[in-house]
Amino acid sequence: GAVVSQHPSRVICKSGTSVKIECRSLDFQATTMFWYRQFPKQSLMLMATSNEGSKATYEQGVEKDKFLINHASLTLSTLTVTSAHPEDSSFYICSARGLDRGPGYTFGSGTRLTVV
Amino acid sequence: AQRVTQPEKLLSVFKGAPVELKCNYSYSGSPELFWYVQYSRQRLQLLLRHISRESIKGFTADLNKGETSFHLKKPFAQEEDSAMYYCALSGNNQGGKLIFGQGTELSVKP
Numbered sequence: 163g164a165v166v167s168q169h170p171s172r173v174i175c176k177s178g179t180s181v182k183i184e185c186r187s188l189d190f191q192a193t194t195m196f197w198y199r200q201f202p203k204q205s206l207m208l209m210a211t212s213n214e215g216s217k218a219t220y221e222q223g224v225e226k227d228k229f230l231i232n233h234a235s236l237t238l239s240t241l242t243v244t245s246a247h248p249e250d251s252s253f254y255i256c257s258a259r260g261l262d263r264g265p266g267y268t269f270g271s272g273t274r275l276t277v278v
Numbered sequence: 279a280q281r282v283t284q285p286e287k288l289l290s291v292f293k294g295a296p297v298e299l300k301c302n303y304s305y306s307g308s309p310e311l312f313w314y315v316q317y318s319r320q321r322l323q324l325l326l327r328h329i330s331r332e333s334i335k336g337f338t339a340d341l342n343k344g345e346t347s348f349h350l351k352k353p354f355a356q357e358e359d360s361a362m363y364y365c366a367l368s369g370n371n372q373g374g375k376l377i378f379g380q381g382t383e384l385s386v387k388p
Contacts, residue, residue, distance in 0.1 A: 194374055205364065206322075206378045255322070259374060267312075267368075267376055269322040 164190050166258045168270025175246055175277055183241045183273045185256035190268075192258035195239035197231060200253040200272070212239055236260075246277040280305045282367050282379035290385040291355050299350040299382045301339075301365030309367045311341055311348040312376070316362040325363070326350070335359070355386045 165188040175181050185195060194213050198206040210226075212218040212233035220226045228250075230242040239258075243250055256270040281304040291297055303309060311328040325334055328341040328348060339350045348365060365379040 196375060198378075203383075205380045208375055208377065211375050257322075257376065266324065266327075269314075271321040 164258075164260070164266065164268040166192075166256065166268045166270045168256050168273060170273060171271060172274045173276070175275070177247055177277055178245055180242055180244045181246055181275060183243075183254055183256075183275075185239045185241070185258065185270050187237045187258045187260065187268070190258075190260040191236035192239070192260050193236065194259045195233055196257040196259070196267070197229070197239075197241050198255045198257065200255060202253075206255060209241075243275065246275070248277045251275055251277045280309070280367060280369060280377055282365050282377055284363075284365055284379035284382050286382045287380065288383045288385065290387065292387050293357055294354050297350075297352045297355045297359070297384065297386075299363050299365075299384065301348045301350065301379055303346050303348065303365075303367050305346075305367060305369055307369050309369045311339070312366040312368070313337070313339055313348070313350050314364045314366055314378075316364065318361070322364070355384075357386045357388055360384055360386045 167186045169184050197209045200206045209224045210218045210220045212231045214233050214236050218231035233239040253272050255272045257267045259267050283302045313325040314322045315325045316322050326339050337352045341348050362381050364381045366376045368376050
């Protein structure tokens, strides 16, 4: 079946630094990727939608300059948390959708970001 | 605006008891509804899609457009069903994005 690989699974960074999270579709072309944020014991909050080769569409209230999303190829999307602060600590999850996989969504395993 | 509501944060049942996890939605067009499951320390997995009309691991869900509901049901719960369950909605006029409900933690006791 469709597989999405997300790295790193866990990262600790210092306040003020930037962190990049990668999301790769391993056996299909991901025309659309979605980035979510999940707080403990809470639901997944959609942050942005990215289509290959175009700018990401951010949800209301999500700072586009802080959460940079790049979807340069059909198999890779990256989320960069810039100038991270402790309140950015969270669980980030990517999801990919490809035309050749029908309308299904495949999720990455998530990245636990801790900003100290 | 599109919205998915799961009124129960926690549902606790005994093994063998019937289970119903509630999901209501708000959407102006024709939505596609999903149930996802997240077992402890694992990634989110698709459980059901309403268009598939199939039964997975004994779970079923029927889309009721009149009541705007997509409740998840299982006649006899098993301990291995203990997990977080998320109802989600996707619509044609949303660019394909998937919106999640708050999630319900199902705990099946022996």
